[in-house]
Amino acid sequence: MSHETPSTKFKVPVRDLPAHRTVEVGSDYVAKVLAGLPMREALGGEADGGHGTLDVELYADDTNAYASGTMRGEVVVACSRCVGPARIAIDEPVRITFMPAAELAGAAEEQAVEGTSGQEGEEGVELADQDLDLFPYDGETVDLEPLIREHLVLAVPYAPLCREDCKGLCPQCGIDRNVETCACEKPGDPRFAALKGLKLPS
Numbered sequence: 001m002s003h004e005t006p007s008t009k010f011k012v013p014v015r016d017l018p019a020h021r022t023v024e025v026g027s028d029y030v031a032k033v034l035a036g037l038p039m040r041e042a043l044g045g046e047a048d049g050g051h052g053t054l055d056v057e058l059y060a061d062d063t064n065a066y067a068s069g070t071m072r073g074e075v076v077v078a079c080s081r082c083v084g085p086a087r088i089a090i091d092e093p094v095r096i097t098f099m100p101a102a103e104l105a106g107a108a109e110e111q112a113v114e115g116t117s118g119q120e121g122e123e124g125v126e127l128a129d130q131d132l133d134l135f136p137y138d139g140e141t142v143d144l145e146p147l148i149r150e151h152l153v154l155a156v157p158y159a160p161l162c163r164e165d166c167k168g169l170c171p172q173c174g175i176d177r178n179v180e181t182c183a184c185e186k187p188g189d190p191r192f193a194a195l196k197g198l199k200l201p202s
Helices: 027-034 101-114 119-131 145-154 190-195
Strands: 011-013 019-025 050-061 064-078 085-100 133-137 141-143
Touching: 019 145, 027 050, 027 064, 027 145, 050 085, 050 145, 064 145, 085 101, 085 145, 101 133, 133 141, 133 145
Parallel strands: 085 133
Antiparallel strands: 011 141, 019 050, 050 064, 064 085
């Protein structure tokens, strides 16, 4: 019988490294993470949130810990055209360095200084590219939850679509043009309204 709780399933003691971890999150968790985003709120609180699976290998080297693997799943948000559910797939590589919080703050300050000093600045930028993503940790326990939350939020595009050819809603009557048709006509340009009653000389 497992004694794992929602809060502890994300945490991996450094003393257990190296280790392999697969962490799954369901609809309720994803919906909670995305709550407050406009394209999520448009669906309503009861809509399916999606799901996600983080699959990583973790190991430690000196004071740092590392995670390498994949994040897969999907998030469900509102389509930017018809406001129906849009399922956005997630399939992203994961390469993360976890540094003790104090060291991470010091590294950020050092990189800021190097960035203003010519050739050293070029090396500083290159180092940041190699590290890809940095997360703080307390030196004893790696918390995978911030990593999962970041991937879920970043998966939501600026203008999500339920499908590439979505016809959207009719701006006059509001029907979903993907499932119904209407006789609404495109409104005329208001700038020409004053010309409607104008009689031209023959």
